[in-house]
Amino acid sequence: MNIKSIFQPGADTVKSRFTITLVVTVVLHLFAILSFAEDKIIVIGHKSPDTDAVVSAITYANLKKVLDVKEASPAVAGNLNNETRFVLDYFKVPYPELITDCQNQCKKAILVDLNDMTQAVDNLPMENVVEVIDHHRISGLTTGKAIFFLNEPVGATAGIIANLYEQNRIALGREMAGLMMSAILSDTVLFKSPTTTPRDKAAVVKLAGIAGIDDPMKFGMEMFRVKSNIAGRSARELVAGDIKTFNFNGTKAVIGQIEVMDMNDIAPRRAAILEEMNKMKESEKLDMVVMMLTDVMKEASDLLFVGNAASAHGFEKAFDGKIINNSIYREKILSRKLQVVPPLDAAFKKLNCHGRLFRLRKTPVFTGASS
Ligand code: MN
Ligand code: MN
Numbered sequence: 001m002n003i004k005s006i007f008q009p010g011a012d013t014v015k016s017r018f019t020i021t022l023v024v025t026v027v028l029h030l031f032a033i034l035s036f037a038e039d040k041i042i043v044i045g046h047k048s049p050d051t052d053a054v055v056s057a058i059t060y061a062n063l064k065k066v067l068d069v070k071e072a073s074p075a076v077a078g079n080l081n082n083e084t085r086f087v088l089d090y091f092k093v094p095y096p097e098l099i100t101d102c103q104n105q106c107k108k109a110i111l112v113d114l115n116d117m118t119q120a121v122d123n124l125p126m127e128n129v130v131e132v133i134d135h136h137r138i139s140g141l142t143t144g145k146a147i148f149f150l151n152e153p154v155g156a157t158a159g160i161i162a163n164l165y166e167q168n169r170i171a172l173g174r175e176m177a178g179l180m181m182s183a184i185l186s187d188t189v190l191f192k193s194p195t196t197t198p199r200d201k202a203a204v205v206k207l208a209g210i211a212g213i214d215d216p217m218k219f220g221m222e223m224f225r226v227k228s229n230i231a232g233r234s235a236r237e238l239v240a241g242d243i244k245t246f247n248f249n250g251t252k253a254v255i256g257q258i259e260v261m262d263m264n265d266i267a268p269r270r271a272a273i274l275e276e277m278n279k280m281k282e283s284e285k286l287d288m289v290v291m292m293l294t295d296v297m298k299e300a301s302d303l304l305f306v307g308n309a310a311s312a313h314g315f316e317k318a319f320d321g322k323i324i325n326n327s328i329y330r331e332k333i334l335s336r337k338l339q340v341v342p343p344l345d346a347a348f349k350k351l352n353c354h355g356r357l358f359r360l361r362k363t364p365v366f367t368g369a370s371s
Pocket of ligand 2: 053113135155156187
């Protein structure tokens, strides 16, 4: 291209000016796109996402946007379960972006419904976490600088976010209110879980009113019916559906939960589930895998166990019983974070400090047990 021609009248002048303008425009747009990608703040929950993790990401990203943080964008760290799909479809809210690996992205991330990096999306450096909103016990998160960290002992993260809308005087629409109502009902197992607080019940009444749901408990039952419909789902899918990784004083564990409306529905699948748990234990090099088969109507859990001898000892101590036929059955146990994680944590701490099961750790130790 002849630069001279730009300043001289001639046949090429118009064409050259057009070319330069085009190039400049394209370059500017590229910069704009790149800087947006750079500034994007992803709002994301834990791996193996449940309804609360997904809803919290969507509703908090929405609040941020309303508050003029335009670059906030919801994401999920794994495939949506049937219950979450049902809820999003019901309120006609699009599924968030799936991010299973943060390599070269997630420059800024807001964690919702978790504060334990072992449960976070892969390859997310702690220094990229700019905010945390959660309702689990605090474990193993250290930051370089001060961040917004909000943790409250309530039934669901979504309820904490509903409060943030109120504090910021942002009116809730039908969709956001409906999602939050669903997340609270899901996490509290229709208020049956001991994690339920009066605030959760009050929030559901209020949110249901905004969402136009006359009978939230009826809606919740429908949600659980979808969630507990195990027909057509393989044992592998059932086992991997809702799992969390823990480290109990050096014991590497996975604890999963399968919620059903009737324990008889899942009884024929028990052997296949145990087989999948064993496979997971081998492939992930775990010390134990615990699967809570929870009957939400009877409010009881069959705690399936596979693991090494030392872990079995800790498991039996934690639940004060003997493992029979690969499990310990317990009435009134519904909540992983309140009724399964703390006794395991305490049991393994005791065993290890008495030195009876103390052993050399071959694998890097995580920062601590979490809920
Ligand atoms: Mn969750
Ligand atoms: Mn939650």
